[in-house]
Amino acid sequence: MASIIALVILGLLWGGVYLLMAEGLNLIYGVMKVVNLAHGDLIVFGGLLGYSLFAHAGFTPIAALLPVALVLGALGAVVQWGILERIPLVGADGELRTLLATFGLSYVVSNTSFLLWGGQFQSIPFLQGALRLGPIAIPEGLLACSLAAFIAALLVDFWLHRTLAGKALRATAQSPLGAASCGLEIRRIRIIAFALGTAMAGGAGALVIALVPFQISSGGDLTVQSFTLIALGGLGNYLGAWIAAEILGLAEVLSQYYLGPDIASAIIYLLFIAVLLFRPQGLLGRLGRV
Amino acid sequence: MSADALLEVASISAGYRRVVILRGINFTLAPGERLAVIGANGAGKTTLLRAIMGQIPLSAGQIRLAGEGLDSASIAARARAGLGYCPEGRQLFPMMSVAENLELGAAGAGAAARMRRREAVLEIFPRLQPLLGRAAGLLSGGEQQMVAIGRALMGEPRILLLDEPSTGLAPRIVHELYAALARLSAVAILVVEQNARAALRFADRAIVLADGAIVAAAPAAELRDDPLVVSAYVGAGRLAPA
Numbered sequence: 452m453a454s455i456i457a458l459v460i461l462g463l464l465w466g467g468v469y470l471l472m473a474e475g476l477n478l479i480y481g482v483m484k485v486v487n488l489a490h491g492d493l494i495v496f497g498g499l500l501g502y503s504l505f506a507h508a509g510f511t512p513i514a515a516l517l518p519v520a521l522v523l524g525a526l527g528a529v530v531q532w533g534i535l536e537r538i539p540l541v542g543a544d545g546e547l548r549t550l551l552a553t554f555g556l557s558y559v560v561s562n563t564s565f566l567l568w569g570g571q572f573q574s575i576p577f578l579q580g581a582l583r584l585g586p587i588a589i590p591e592g593l594l595a596c597s598l599a600a601f602i603a604a605l606l607v608d609f610w611l612h613r614t615l616a617g618k619a620l621r622a623t624a625q626s627p628l629g630a631a632s633c634g635l636e637i638r639r640i641r642i643i644a645f646a647l648g649t650a651m652a653g654g655a656g657a658l659v660i661a662l663v664p665f666q667i668s669s670g671g672d673l674t675v676q677s678f679t680l681i682a683l684g685g686l687g688n689y690l691g692a693w694i695a696a697e698i699l700g701l702a703e704v705l706s707q708y709y710l711g712p713d714i715a716s717a718i719i720y721l722l723f724i725a726v727l728l729f730r731p732q733g734l735l736g737r738l739g740r741v
Numbered sequence: 742m743s744a745d746a747l748l749e750v751a752s753i754s755a756g757y758r759r760v761v762i763l764r765g766i767n768f769t770l771a772p773g774e775r776l777a778v779i780g781a782n783g784a785g786k787t788t789l790l791r792a793i794m795g796q797i798p799l800s801a802g803q804i805r806l807a808g809e810g811l812d813s814a815s816i817a818a819r820a821r822a823g824l825g826y827c828p829e830g831r832q833l834f835p836m837m838s839v840a841e842n843l844e845l846g847a848a849g850a851g852a853a854a855r856m857r858r859r860e861a862v863l864e865i866f867p868r869l870q871p872l873l874g875r876a877a878g879l880l881s882g883g884e885q886q887m888v889a890i891g892r893a894l895m896g897e898p899r900i901l902l903l904d905e906p907s908t909g910l911a912p913r914i915v916h917e918l919y920a921a922l923a924r925l926s927a928v929a930i931l932v933v934e935q936n937a938r939a940a941l942r943f944a945d946r947a948i949v950l951a952d953g954a955i956v957a958a959a960p961a962a963e964l965r966d967d968p969l970v971v972s973a974y975v976g977a978g979r980l981a982p983a
């Protein structure tokens with residue numbers, strides 16, 4: 452019994468990290484209908500930047516979260532303003548064009564990472580101990596990173612739903628023409644949305660690198676993982692992503708314990724395929740969209 | 742053109758890609774005036790509003806608001822300059838509440854101004870009062886249209902541009918909507934409608950659009966009393982008593 456409770460807690464904690472990983476992707480899709488194939492590479496870039504902050508300035512992953520998010524946010528703003536905004540989205544092949552652009556971006560980001568950090572696996576030793584609640588042991592590093600991820604995701608959620616600027620961003624997701632008719636400059640809002648999305652990716656990377664070591668080629672896996680989450684939750688669906696993140700965290704931890712790591716990594720993709728087959732609109736359908 | 746015109750549409754042509762839809766459209770709108778643009782489906786009414794709002798570029802001519810050329814101003818800049826646009830399909834924020842939809846209509850104003858304007862909108866559309874917390878996408882067509890107009894009014898526009906506000910609404914609701922619009926003072930209204938009967942009863946002046954060109958322009962009352970002119974361009978039966 453105690454071991455099951457411990458596993459559930461572990462799963463829920465991983466859910467927090469997953470949520471932050473996928474949420475930026477969700478936001479960018481929700482507002483701009485751009486599927487960002489560079490997402491995983493941005494997570495890796497953020498993680499390696501966090502690694503440098505640790506190696507050269509002694510930053511913990513939690514302390515690195517904000518500076519890394521700021522740098523990635525600024526990068527995202529430049530990419531949106533300089534590249535994506537200039538690609539016409541509408542028209543028959545609009546989606547293909549943005550896919551190609553973000554695919555290209557993923558190469559640029561991962562090769563930049565390679566130039567800056569090389570190809571080795573990197574990780575950050577962080578809070579190696581475990582918190583003991585009777586027979587249950589919770590790794591302190593995971594607990595701290597998960598809480599930080601939850602808080603970051605909650606803050607973004609609060610901003611999106613409770614501030615006028617956040618509402619303007621959601622309004623642009625729901626009707627760009629309606630938002631423009633309200634006097635909102637949707638170009639600027641799209642830049643903010645993309646910057647926020649990449650900042651969340653970078654922040655997530657700064658945390659994840661303390662939990663699982665990664666190297667530049669981890670980006671592709673992370674992109675697929677983020678997409679799985681979002682397919683589960685429904686593209687552009689905020690509430691759905693939250694629930695999906697928890698389900699995935701639980702599924703992964705439980706299957707890893709009971710079925711072994713090889714099968715566990717397949718479980719995610721099986722879930723992904725099952726969702727696409729039986730519930731392509733995501734768990735919640737239209738409910739809870741950005 | 743007249744010096745006191747609020748909006749001047751001067752010989753504009755516009756369309757999509759290489760298809761020209763509007764050809765040499767000319768008219769003005771005075772402060773507080775109500776102008777109806779009527780025409781059959783496909784005549785170019787929506788395209789005209791898109792051109793005025795800068796959703797599509799002009800291939801010729803110019804549009805001036807209070808004497809200032811709008812040229813390449815963005816949709817949002819035109820909205821902030823005083824054009825309150827209720828586009829085709831209403832373009833509400835369906836997952837957000839009525840209160841939030843209205844709030845966003847005055848995104849550029851301070852909190853106190855927003856509250857004051859919201860009170861004014863609720864006075865015009867009292868039906869919205871109990872619906873403030875409801876998601877806009879869950880409202881009836883008439884209620885949604887009221888939110889769309891209310892949201893545009895929240896920006897305190899000088900001109901309301903309405904694209905077929907009566908589409909899909911029961912005659913009783915159309916009547917209620919136009920009665921509310923008739924009570925608005927201090928804002929000029931340009932309404933495009935296939936529903937010529939409702940629009941002509943409401944407007945001071947009317948323009949008949951056919952195939953992207955103006956084929957008649959007259960006081961609304963004249964067109965109202967001359968069903969032949971209207972039925973020829975807008976389609977028979979449009980003026981038949983409801």
Ligand SMILES: Nc1ncnc2c1ncn2[C@@H]1O[C@H](COP(=O)(O)OP(=O)(O)O)[C@@H](O)[C@H]1O
Nearest residue numbers: 757760762780781782783784785786787788789
């Ligand atoms: N996005 C578009 N692309 C190309 N042609 C369009 C587009 N929208 C409308 N049209 C064409 O422009 C003409 C006028 O359409 P519209 O302005 O919507 O008419 P109305 O609003 O009077 O019904 C029609 O022939 C229509 O097919």
Ligand SMILES: [Mg+2]
Nearest residue numbers: 786787829905
């Ligand atoms: Mg139309």
